[in-house]
């Protein structure tokens with residue numbers, strides 16, 4: 001008897017899919033038809049010169065900016081616009097402004113996003129998750145200190161811990177390497193690689209080109225609100241349009 005024909009399985013939707021995204025601020029077109037996708041366990045970096053529209057893409061994905069056209073989908077469904085809605089869909093983010101609760105300790109800051117459910121078991125689970133993330137980010141020794149007493153690189157790690165403690169499937173990072181020195185950036189690169197190895201997808205908005213080329217599977221280059229190049233780090237590095245739009249500028 002002949003084998004039955006193979007059943008056709010629809011391809012899984014990307015973890016994050018941005019299609020034809022346009023954003024205008026008054027008369028200014030900040031984004032003009034941006035397409036990008038982040039697949040399972042993939043790290044995609046969005047780079048480009050100042051004002052290219054990177055943060056606007058990030059904010060549109062997080063629901064902080066309303067697109068004038070286009071679509072943002074997470075796992076094939078329309079992206080929610082609120083932080084709690086995003087968390088419920090497994091999306092966590094860090095913002096340039098860190099968003100920490102000054103006056104609260106590192107432990108309290110990290111425990112809070114992990115305790116969305118009530119009950120003893122949920123609390124124990126949240127505490128275990130917070131402890132594991134603090135340990136991974138080398139923050140256990142400072143857990144009882146108020147966050148505002150910490151130096152900037154540690155505050156930045158607390159912000160990352162607050163995102164990671166929720167166990168995201170999609171992690172959105174806005175300039176995670178900004179303001180960090182070489183050692184802290186190397187440690188951050190290890191964390192991003194670990195997170196992706198654990199199955200989480202990462203969208204990274206970043207200026208630090210060496211860091212991007214080190215951790216990203218794919219790089220998307222924006223200039224004047226449009227995608228001017230995308231591909232592997234090597235492909236993007238070799239693209240003359242990127243050289244003139246961005247990389248040459250950075251190296252100069």
Ligand SMILES: Nc1ncnc2c1ncn2[C@@H]1O[C@H](COP(=O)(O)OP(=O)(O)OP(=O)(O)O)[C@@H](O)[C@H]1O
Nearest residue numbers: 025028029030048049050051052053054055056057
């Ligand atoms: N809330 C806003 N109101 C008006 N214009 C804005 C607003 N946010 C961004 N813009 C403008 O939109 C354009 C894109 O800005 P965006 O911050 O997304 O760029 P970027 O690539 O993230 O820049 P940078 O690397 O400097 O952070 C810029 O011209 C910026 O001035």
